[in-house]
Amino acid sequence: MLPFVQGQPDLMARQLADDLYCRLKQLPVQNPKLYIQSYESDEAQARTTMALLTHYLARFGDVLIEKKQTDADLTIKGKTHRISGNLQQFWILVQPAEAASALPDISVSIYLLSGPAQATATGAVPAQKERPVRVAKSAGVLQIITPRKPSLCGTRHPWRSGERVLNGQAAIPKQGCFALEIAAPTESRGFFFKKRGDGALFRLAPSECRHLGVRSSRNSNGKTLRLPSRHRRGVEGVLHSDDHSGRETYYAIITNDDRSAGVVAAHLALLPESCHGYEDPQLNAEELMSWLQKLDQLMLEHASNVAWTSRDIILSNANNSLINIY
Incomplete structure (x- = not known):
């Protein structure tokens, strides 16, 4: 998968939802009930992507989104991993809501190309506005x-x-x-x-x-x-x-x-x-x-x-x- 860039949380959420749905269909459970944990992160794009994920998963009629974790079969959470420089990998991890469940853990991921953070004299990283990384002329729509x-x-x-x-x-x-x-x-x-x-x-x-x-x-x-x-x-x-x-x-x-x-x-x-x-x-x-x-x-x-x-x-x-x- 080639990396997304800043300003594409909607596209990221759609990609993750489609990938995740394909994996969910392989599980031995009909109409899986999902609980999506709130995502705590300083990455604004990752937070927005996680929020939009609920919307895109709800498009599939045989996947149910639960408001309480106790009512769910599976728990979904997000995780960001910095690979090198300004290249990050954003993971969606899916685990059984109950430890004793026979359902396996599954995961999907995408890559995100973001602007490199600059540290201040105090060592803190200042907040940055989301902006597109400089790339070649737009590849347009395929x-x-x-x-x-x-x-x-x-x-x-x-x-x-x-x-x-x-x-x-x-x-x-x-x-x-x-x-x-x-x-x-x-x-x-x-x-x-x-x-x-x-x-x-x-x-x-x-x-x-x-x-x-x-x-x-x-x-x-x-x-x-x-x-x-x-x-x-x-x-x-x-x-x-x-x-x-x-x-x-x-x-x-x-x-x-x-x-x-x-x-x-x-x-x-x-x-x-x-x-x-x-x-x-x-x-x-x-x-x-x-x-x-x-x-x-x-x-x-x-x-x-x-x-x-x-x-x-x-x-x-x-x-x-x-x-x-x-």
Whole structure:
């Protein structure tokens, strides 16, 4: 997971709520009752995120929020851990409300990139206003593009009926198909990868896979990058969701100079490719964590020339996928 920046507590809360819900659904309990402890911290963004978490968990009808801990199956609390410099990890820890419970402990986390604190002469750390960390030009919104006729997804010409952009919350058939588009500065480079529901990571671009070419179209505001390219001969030019996964996350990284582009490309080259539906995870859990931590460091070191964004695809049990902006 790439780091959030200051000023994004709403996005952080949504991400944590969705991740936590996926973990809760794996527990051997129907309609779990949750008690959320009040969060005491000097980190304003973390406090706001924790407060918003209740709202986003309440969206799921089969999760109940209790006002008393004695009425709950599980207790939720937040914890912030500073990794290095201005990179922090914000954890949501879930534990059984009763020590004798057979339910396991679970946890989810996100990363937060914040401005470094400056100590005063007395050693106290002054309060700081939340402000965005300096990053490259905005990566914008990673758009999901689908054919107007989903029935064409299994054909060689899925786009012949036209296309549409899915904004906000939208639904596509589970067997549907889509492409990714993002606006970028003219001289920038774009990189794409995905995270499967089981946590496995796969490189999408750059790629040696024939159907994963990226098309760059210039316009008055810069250019638009599309993955996969729509107009490659003999190639259907679509991405397909993983039917066996409850959720996928697609990431776009935009770089503004050759040095940061080379660093990002070299790091992405360590990931296995996703090609024509074939995906071999290759990296184990420890290696995935190491790769993500290194990516966090690279994003921090090249923050003035790198931007990122992502979109989640959440597959429903009703042969639908809900697509949300993050």
